[in-house]
Amino acid sequence: MERLTASRLLLLAVAASVAYSAVILDNGAPIMWAQAAARVSELPVQNNILTPNPWNFTHRMSFYRLMIAATDPFMGCMGTGATESPIWGLALQFGWMLTSGRLADPTGATTCGLETGDAMCISPQSWWGCVNHFVTVLPFLSAAQQGIFGQGVQVQMQAPEGSEGYCTTYTDCSTSYPNVMMKWDAFFQGLNASTNAPLPENEKKDSILGLYWDAHMASLQAAAACRAKQRHYSAPEVNFAFSWLNSAEYVAAANFQSSLEKSAVFLAPLPGRVLQVGDQAPNIADMTPEENHILSVFSWMTYMNTFTGGALVRMWRSIMCSAAMREKGREMLEQLLLNPGFAKDTFFSIITSMGTSC
């Protein structure tokens, strides 16, 4: 079974190197979706306590599958499709981290995460795996605590060997990251409240997405705790990681609906391998024009923001002040990221001129 999944992954990786860009879909779903648990009872249990291993890719993907299934009844305002929940975006992104080699041990000390080693292993040394811990393990523990999977479901995560200071229970994570857990609690509690609120559907949607992105961003901020792990990567990869975090500011402020379909459009051009010394977009020879384009846009946006002392993100946030403006913002981001003909200058002049709209 484990051999089968490893060779399946290898196939996906080969497909990634011949086709363009990263592999993020496996049969129309996130990577290894079919192998992920569909019921909490499929996770390991000891003494009536769930004891999943968050360093096993399948278990982490299971957290997403379980959270999506349990919250879908409250997501009616997202649309009629089966894949409208904003949590799909996280699941797809997590698959991209696996197929692009970002969950592997960057120190080279173990074969954890290597196609030729333990392919489904997430290395506690991986910066990406560490950041992802904050958007998988923490929300899953919060969801269980809020009764999303039924009353009294208790969870104790398995700790990685050598521990690395990762929190493993609701209490533990609340002590270390109170703000993050509070925000995820607010999201899971808010789902029911919003569903029952006497509001038009588009306002319910904007409100749920607002709670979702608040929690997501709190997780990414707390993931500053992962910074020391960046020393294992090349300068281009560290810069890309920084701009990847920066890009979240824009989608979050626009309350992006990170459904399966919409996220796939954003994630497909992300670099299909870890960047190395000497990689400079848009001239990375073994990458596609799409990968080169998105890397250039990312570094341009980070450069502009740094150059203006953080003004670009602040301005963007202040413009995204109403549901209508956030709608416009989402359209503009799609243009900027996906349409090579859309001039960056246009983006800059639009957002500076939109400043007084609400």
Ligand SMILES: *[C@@H]1O[C@H](CO)[C@@H](O)[C@H](O)[C@H]1NC(C)=O
């Ligand atoms: C990871 O989890 C899956 C599903 O529970 C299991 O089949 C597999 O053996 C686990 N892999 C390791 C290395 O523990």
Ligand SMILES: *[C@@H]1O[C@H](CO)[C@@H](O)[C@H](O)[C@H]1NC(C)=O
């Ligand atoms: C959802 O809200 C309703 C009323 O607002 C309440 O009666 C019900 O217990 C809540 N359900 C959950 C699962 O919190």
